[in-house]
Amino acid sequence: MKKFLAVASALVLTLSLVACGNKETKTSDDTSASVETSTEVSTEVSTEVSEETSTEETTEEALAPAMTYAEYVAADIDSEVEIEAYVQATQSWWDNTINVYAQDEDGAYFIYNLACAEEDASLLVPGTKIRVKGFKSEWSGEVEITDGTFQIVEGNFVATPVDVTALLADDTLIDHMNQLVSFTDLTVVAQEDGSAFLYNWDGSGSHDSNSDLYFTVESNGAQYSFTVESYLTDNTTDVYAAVEALNVGDVIDAEGFLYWYNGANPHITKITVK
Amino acid sequence: MMAKRKILASFIILSSLFLFAGCHGSKGLATYETPEEFDTSRNFEITFWAKNDTNKAQTLVYQKAADDFHKAYPNVTVNIRLYTDYSKIYNDVITNISTNTTPNVCITYPDHIATYMTGENTVVALDDLMDDEKYGLGGSEVAFDGPAKNEVIGKFLDECRIGEHYYALPYMRSTEALYINKDLVNKLGYEIPDEVTWDFVWEVSEAAMEKNADGTFKVNGQNVMIPFIYKSTDNMMITYLKQMNAGYSDAAGNIKIFNDTTKDLLYTVSKHVKSGAFSTFKISSYPGNFLNAGQCIFAIDSTAGASWMGSDAPLSDIPDESKVSFETVVTAIPQTGTGDPVMISQGPSVCIFNKEDPQEVLASWLFAQFLLTNDIQTGYAKTEGYVPVTTKARESEEYVDYLSRRGEDNDLYYSVKIDATDLLLSNTDNTFITPVFNGSASLRDAAGQLIESTAKSTRRKETIDEAYMDKLFSDITALYRLDSISTNAGAKADLGPLPKTSVILLSTLAGVWIVIIGIYAIKLVKTNKN
CATH class of the missing domain: 1.20.5 (Single alpha-helices involved in coiled-coils or other helix-helix interfaces)
Incomplete structure (x- = not known):
């Protein structure tokens, strides 16, 4: 009899575990589904992300030709665009999206809030070729691709920075928007409080808060505001430390991406003090 | 430069996951009980997560609060962690609840507290603390001159009530204001009425779209003109529904936003986006940038952003050469009618997180209370178009003097900033808040997303019709899990048949x-x- 009771109890327990197991599995599925759909209102877009951002590289033969950079430049704001470019850097992944600095031999792209599962973010290393479908947008002068999805395609290219020091005061600087650029022989200028840099634009931030860094440089008699974007290079990076160590009057070379915010607002990734 | 759109992605995932996860993974704390005496023989380090508007003056006030409090209580050290975004604080708190590493004191919104409260005894109910004879508001053993309970403005204190208890103290309050380029309104042949209506704003905005033969806009002679820009589309939807007495949600957490009035607003938005007369911060940029460049006529932003608004604004995000000179008029946001203005109440509150050591919690409470002292209240309020939350601070000689010096300079006494402050001071009774429940923060996001999605779709030449609305409502419901928000107030939900x-x-x-x-x-x- 005891055996029977034991068997009956075991059966009940087993059934209970099975039932719990089913429930957990369902919850897990539901969660992942919601994660995928939460990056964009359209569930269609999200499904696309999950399917397209696989680790398998897609053969280019299966794809229609993407836009050239010239075609992208010519496209209207708010029109749908599909480009291929090479990742040069990414900002920190957040909430199933990632901001990507991408470039090809002809020009550069900033891809804002690109739908990206967390496990796929690590695939977007410099040089990786991606095909991006989204909408051309403009925010405070920055031309970018928004609401985009991507897939990795075959190819690799790492851009060499273009020296645009001579163009800093020139209207043609905008033609290099989002490109990896370099600047030479810049002199660090004092902020209003006499410091060489500020945490946040007005000094309201801090190192521990991982605030952006702002510093001003002079070149050919004119002054320019540069930024260390903490989502691109945070307070653990060399460039962050290099800016924190700057002194007024230092002469530096700098590299970074030519982001735009009501004018040129380079996101600096490398500093060399001369 | 202003903080850029770093956290626009918001906090959908974490908040919605937390909404379901509740307190799983976190060990519940015992209900807090106030000790008989505050133990001044022990040293305490408390953390204060503070939000500022990327404003150095505000961070200095926070630091002053920490320093002055330490003078009053030398055994308590306040460590400040600075934030510039409510949603980042929200995310970090949620992340830290599961590991019992929440801050002691935190700037927050009641909507967020409602989510924090899914953890057991995570947030300290303040009723008993406020009334405590020794350490309560105006208590006999409090070592500084803080306000009595009846000196905290009742309407603002009530905003911190969730269910039967107070879970926060108000810290600062603001509302939204309509900042108008009066010169351009007049140039279009209009006069600004005493009470601005939506109809007026839409009409003038459409009139501003007329172009010259060379493609420039007649009203400003520039290539860019977005006559009407709204910063917070969450507020736009919420306030419009309130003005129309239409559904949004109720206190039990029932979602009522998907109604015909919502559709009407979305169709209106679509119409004016299509003509180019309307845009949003998320799509274009800060309203103030366009306003100050003479490229916007009606800019709606917080009164707490007043220092950025107007051609003489002390804070600016655009080069001086891009600015144009004009007269800025500050009024209440557009209304659906006249005689009964309705505007949202917003601004930071402060909550206290529970800890195992009641003495540590008491130290936290004392610091939270210190934030309501006159120096801190008036000091912070002066940094922007905020208003103090205590009558004690409002009636202080220092604050009265500050208000009276409107326009003396374009810095501390910047006229637009003080006009924005006056707007709320004279309309406190006309402000409202939305019901708070676990999930109300998601609903707020959803409200704004309805407008953002409609605006984007319109710009992308999608057809905005009933089918679009149905799909939008369905997508938004799924995205923000609005169909999964559990109602409270003891209502028994019909869970359907057992599987x-x-x-x-x-x-x-x-x-x-x-x-x-x-x-x-x-x-x-x-x-x-x-």
Whole structure:
């Protein structure tokens, strides 16, 4: 009899575990589904992300030709665009999206809030070729691709920075928007409080808060505001430390991406003090 | 430059996951009980997560608060962690609840507290603390000159009530204001009425779209003109629904936003986006940037952003050469009618997180209370178009003097900033808040997303019709999990029939128990016979 009771109890327990197991599995599925759909209102877009951002590289033969950079430049704001470019850097992944600095031999792209599962973010290393479908947008002068999805395609290219020091005061600087650029022989200028840099634009931030860094440089008699974007290079990076160590009057070379915010607002990734 | 759109992605995932996860993974704390005495023989380090508007003056006020509090209580050190975004604080708090590493004191919104409260005793209810004879508001043992409970403006204090208890103290309050380029309105042949309506704003905005032969806009002679830009589309939707007495949600957490009035606003938005007369911060940029460049006529932003608005604004995000000179008029946001203005109440509150050590919590409470002292209240309020939350601070000589010096300079006494402050001071009774429940933060995001999605779709030449609205409502419901928000107030939800597997399991359990009881009974009978 005891055996029977034991068997009956075991059966009940087993059934209970099975039932719990089913429930957990369902919850897990539901969660992942919601994660995928939460990056964009359209569930269609999200499904696309999950399917397209696989680790398998897609053969280019299966794809229609993407836009050239010239075609992208010519496209209207708010029109749908599909480009291929090479990742040069990414900002920190957040909430199933990632901001990507991408470039090809002809020009550069900033891809804002690109739908990206967390496990796929690590695939977007410099040089990786991606095909991006989204909408051309403009925010405070920055031309970018928004609401985009991507897939990795075959190819690799790492851009060499273009020296645009001579163009800093020139209207043609905008033609290099989002490109990896370099600047030479810049002199660090004092902020209003006499410091060489500020945490946040007005000094309201801090190192521990991982605030952006702002510093001003002079070149050919004119002054320019540069930024260390903490989502691109945070307070653990060399460039962050290099800016924190700057002194007024230092002469530096700098590299970074030519982001735009009501004018040129380079996101600096490398500093060399001369 | 202003903080850029770093956190626009918001906090959908974490918040919605937390909404479901509740307190799983976190060990519940005991309900806080105020100690008889504050132990000044022990040293305490408390953390204060503070939000500022990327404003150095505000961070200095926070630091002053920490320093001055330390003078009053030398055994308490306040460590400040600075934030510039409410949603980042929200995310970090949620992340830290599960590991019991929440801050002691935190700037927050009641909507967020409602989510924090899904952890057991995570947030300290303040009712008893506020009324405590020794350490309560105006208490006999408080080592500084803080306000009494009746000196905290009742309407603002009530905003911190969730269910039956107070879970926060108000810290600062603001509302939204309509910042108008008066010169351009006049140039278009209009006069700004005493009470600005939506109809007026839409009409003038459409009039501003007329172009010259060379493609420039007639009203400003520039290539860019977005006559009407709204910073917070969450507020736009919420306030419009309130003005129209239409559904949004109720206190029990029932979602009522998907209604015909919402659709009407979305169709209106679409119409004016299509003509180019309307845009949003998320799509274009900060309203103030366009306003100050003479490229916007009606800019709606917080009164707490007043220092950025107007051609003489002390803070600016655009080069001086891009600015144009004009007269800035500050009024209440557009209304659906006249005579009964309705505007949202917003601004930071401060909550206290529970800890194992009641003395640590008491130290936190004392610091939270210190944030309501006159120096801190008036000091912070002066940094922007905020208003103090205590009558004690409002009526202080220093604050009255500050208000009276409107326009003396374009810095501390910047006229637009003080006009924005006056707007709220004279309309406190016309402000409202939305019901707070676990999930109300998601609903707020959803409200704004309805407008953002419609605006984007319109710009991308999608057809905005009933089919679009149906799909939008459905997508937004799914995205923000609005169909999963549990109602509270003790309402019993109809959960529907049990799943088949559950029925089988329960039947099996019942069957086994019957068999066990039956066998035991037979065995008992046999034993008795023997």
